[in-house]
Amino acid sequence: MDLRHISFRLLEVFMSVVTTGSISKTARALHLTQPTVSLQIKRLQESVGEPLILMQQQKLTVTEAGLELFKTCQQVFGQFNDYKDFLAQLRGGERGRCKIAMVNTAQYILPKLLGPYSNLHPHVELPLEIGNRAEVLARFERGEDDIYVFSHPPSLEHAKAARFLQNPLEFIVPSEHPLAAASAVTLAELTHYRFLLREPGSATRMLFESELQGRGLVLSDSVQMASNEAIRVAVSSGMGIGVLSRHVLPKGEQGFKVLTVSDTHLASHWYFVIRTDRHLSHAARSFLQFAELNLARYLDARWVRNELNQLELN
Amino acid sequence: MDLRHISFRLLEVFMSVVTTGSISKTARALHLTQPTVSLQIKRLQESVGEPLILMQQQKLTVTEAGLELFKTCQQVFGQFNDYKDFLAQLRGGERGRCKIAMVNTAQYILPKLLGPYSNLHPHVELPLEIGNRAEVLARFERGEDDIYVFSHPPSLEHAKAARFLQNPLEFIVPSEHPLAAASAVTLAELTHYRFLLREPGSATRMLFESELQGRGLVLSDSVQMASNEAIRVAVSSGMGIGVLSRHVLPKGEQGFKVLTVSDTHLASHWYFVIRTDRHLSHAARSFLQFAELNLARYLDARWVRNELNQLELN
DNA sequence: GTTATGTATAGGTTATTATCAATGGGTTGT
DNA sequence: ACAACCCATTGATAATAACCTATACATAAC
Numbered sequence: 001m002d003l004r005h006i007s008f009r010l011l012e013v014f015m016s017v018v019t020t021g022s023i024s025k026t027a028r029a030l031h032l033t034q035p036t037v038s039l040q041i042k043r044l045q046e047s048v049g050e051p052l053i054l055m056q057q058q059k060l061t062v063t064e065a066g067l068e069l070f071k072t073c074q075q076v077f078g079q080f081n082d083y084k085d086f087l088a089q090l091r092g093g094e095r096g097r098c099k100i101a102m103v104n105t106a107q108y109i110l111p112k113l114l115g116p117y118s119n120l121h122p123h124v125e126l127p128l129e130i131g132n133r134a135e136v137l138a139r140f141e142r143g144e145d146d147i148y149v150f151s152h153p154p155s156l157e158h159a160k161a162a163r164f165l166q167n168p169l170e171f172i173v174p175s176e177h178p179l180a181a182a183s184a185v186t187l188a189e190l191t192h193y194r195f196l197l198r199e200p201g202s203a204t205r206m207l208f209e210s211e212l213q214g215r216g217l218v219l220s221d222s223v224q225m226a227s228n229e230a231i232r233v234a235v236s237s238g239m240g241i242g243v244l245s246r247h248v249l250p251k252g253e254q255g256f257k258v259l260t261v262s263d264t265h266l267a268s269h270w271y272f273v274i275r276t277d278r279h280l281s282h283a284a285r286s287f288l289q290f291a292e293l294n295l296a297r298y299l300d301a302r303w304v305r306n307e308l309n310q311l312e313l314n
Numbered sequence: 315m316d317l318r319h320i321s322f323r324l325l326e327v328f329m330s331v332v333t334t335g336s337i338s339k340t341a342r343a344l345h346l347t348q349p350t351v352s353l354q355i356k357r358l359q360e361s362v363g364e365p366l367i368l369m370q371q372q373k374l375t376v377t378e379a380g381l382e383l384f385k386t387c388q389q390v391f392g393q394f395n396d397y398k399d400f401l402a403q404l405r406g407g408e409r410g411r412c413k414i415a416m417v418n419t420a421q422y423i424l425p426k427l428l429g430p431y432s433n434l435h436p437h438v439e440l441p442l443e444i445g446n447r448a449e450v451l452a453r454f455e456r457g458e459d460d461i462y463v464f465s466h467p468p469s470l471e472h473a474k475a476a477r478f479l480q481n482p483l484e485f486i487v488p489s490e491h492p493l494a495a496a497s498a499v500t501l502a503e504l505t506h507y508r509f510l511l512r513e514p515g516s517a518t519r520m521l522f523e524s525e526l527q528g529r530g531l532v533l534s535d536s537v538q539m540a541s542n543e544a545i546r547v548a549v550s551s552g553m554g555i556g557v558l559s560r561h562v563l564p565k566g567e568q569g570f571k572v573l574t575v576s577d578t579h580l581a582s583h584w585y586f587v588i589r590t591d592r593h594l595s596h597a598a599r600s601f602l603q604f605a606e607l608n609l610a611r612y613l614d615a616r617w618v619r620n621e622l623n624q625l626e627l628n
Numbered sequence: 629g630t631t632a633t634g635t636a637t638a639g640g641t642t643a644t645t646a647t648c649a650a651t652g653g654g655t656t657g658t
Numbered sequence: 659a660c661a662a663c664c665c666a667t668t669g670a671t672a673a674t675a676a677c678c679t680a681t682a683c684a685t686a687a688c
Binding site: 048096142 | 318319320321363364365377389401404409410411456595
Binding site: 353 | 674675676677678679680684685686
């Protein structure tokens with residue numbers, strides 16, 4: 001038996017012949033002519049190498065081999081119907097995978113969207129990758145993920161980016177710091193103190209430094225720290241002033257105080273980034289559409305900047 | 315997703331691409347060229363309406379849809395392998411159906427062959443039909459069975475017949491019959507007594523009557539009875555002389571006696587008959603081959619007349 | 629920078645498929 | 659006996675599937 005050149009169409013025709021018990025009826029049912037069906041069956045029988053139906057006394061009977069083939073076909077079409085269902089779910093975004101790579105700081109805000117989304121689409125896998133800006137950029141280059149989250153837009157080929165949230169920066173000082181009691185301060189005043197900053201590549205630091213540079217200011221002293229958490233702890237223990245995303249700050253200020261800097265309002269933006277040269281997976285599209293509709297609901301509405309329509313998801 | 319024009323070959327190629335993880339390797343493995351495989355996959359993807367594999371960074375990855383299709387294919391090929399096994403069994407005569415229609419008297423001898431055969435091939439269905447000569451002939455005409463058993467060859471179009479057993483006729487008389495004590499009698503002597511016979515069409519009666527006619531003898535009295543069993547009982551109760559196939563007589567003579575008729579040796583033959591214009595089912599062929607080899611073993615060797623090679627089974 | 633290696637695309641050939649209409653030979657039913 | 663069905667066969671056609679070679683184009687390896 002040589003299946004190679006048998007198409008599913010052929011099996012469909014065969015199944016119809018078995019169920020209708022007639023070649024002519026099948027022809028009518030499938031909008032074919034009777035000779036066509038006759039030939040199809042003949043060809044199928046040759047491929048199988050065994051008679052599948054017999055005409056005896058003008059009545060069509062199905063042979064043992066034919067009946068068994070029919071059962072096999074039923075199962076096979078069942079399997080493919082299951083597959084079709086799977087595809088439908090995939091396309092509907094109910095199933096599949098949406099791999100997201102994000103820079104460190106994003107891990108404080110993205111879960112607020114991911115949680116509700118995941119509850120709505122429990123069958124969608126949502127593997128997350130967290131790294132620093134350079135790492136996430138490298139992942140983007142290699143196209144390892146479906147969605148990338150940056151603050152600070154990467155200007156790359158094949159990238160489409162859209163802002164979705166403001167990332168306001170806040171200055172925090174130890175509770176016992178000389179400036180802690182001031183009702184308002186200026187940026188220039190701050191530069192006399194020691195600053196605790198993330199590594200040079202980080203969006204927060206880049207934004208802060210370009211602001212300083214634009215205003216001709218220079219920090220008298222700064223220390224580099226590996227994480228936002230480390231900065232927060234260091235500030236609380238009196239090491240210096242920190243510049244952190246507002247989203248990173250815990251609700252209750254513990255051991256530090258947020259300054260009101262009257263002449264400075266620093267804010268970068270969070271971006272969803274996708275590659276234009278890759279098919280966006282259905283799940284990823286589904287997540288971004290969810291985000292577009294629900295940003296204000298799950299994130300602090302004051303900072304939402306919904307420009308996801310720029311991704312042209314539809 | 316439109317399966318209609320997808321052939322199994324195409325799925326085979328796809329599966330190979332998934333398992334080898336490379337289009338070129340698949341091409342080499344299946345003795346195709348690389349562009350051929352590329353195109354096949356492309357076509358499959360179009361049929362499915364969803365990307366199945368992705369090339370990223372020179373590495374081939376299988377999408378969700380692709381992986382699921384692969385699993386589906388595995389199952390489907392599994393089903394068809396099962397079907398192939400089934401076909402092999404069918405062809406080997408291990409499975410299937412062998413419908414046999416036989417005349418009444420044959421039911422006393424055929425089970426001796428069918429029993430051992432059935433033990434050897436437990437998965438072969440062996441439906442039996444038993445009727446008088448006319449009924450079995452009608453079944454033959456309509457081609458309702460695979461094998462027909464007659465004594466007396468039907469000379470029909472599309473029939474191939476072969477003898478396999480002599481059917482010697484015996485004369486039986488009631489124990490208290492005047493002839494019961496005689497050591498030997500002649501046919502002519504018998505004609506003076508009442509005979510118990512089957513219906514005119516039966517092979518036994520036809521044979522007996524043609525013998526009488528050939529020798530210019532006429533029965534003085536005869537009664538028609540519906541079955542061999544009825545004749546046996548009637549003889550035992552003294553109603554007259556019976557003519558019965560030796561194979562029908564029980565081992566211990568009860569209430570009757572078998573005569574030795576010195577001038578008469580009547581014997582017809584049992585025939586297996588098949589239609590030449592129908593495919594002989596594998597099971598039927600298998601049974602006849604079994605019979606050809608084992609006649610002498612399971613039937614009384616004295617009467618075996620093995621001419622089954624005339625059926626040209628091989 | 630050159631050489632493999634792997635994939636995609638273009639262009640072409642041949643065999644096969646999927647159809648059809650027309651026709652002939654059977655059965656069945658009236 | 660005739661109409662009504664059913665199936666098989668024939669002959670024809672347009673589409674397409676299944677391949678190939680040649681070529682271009684990446685990336686990885688040396």
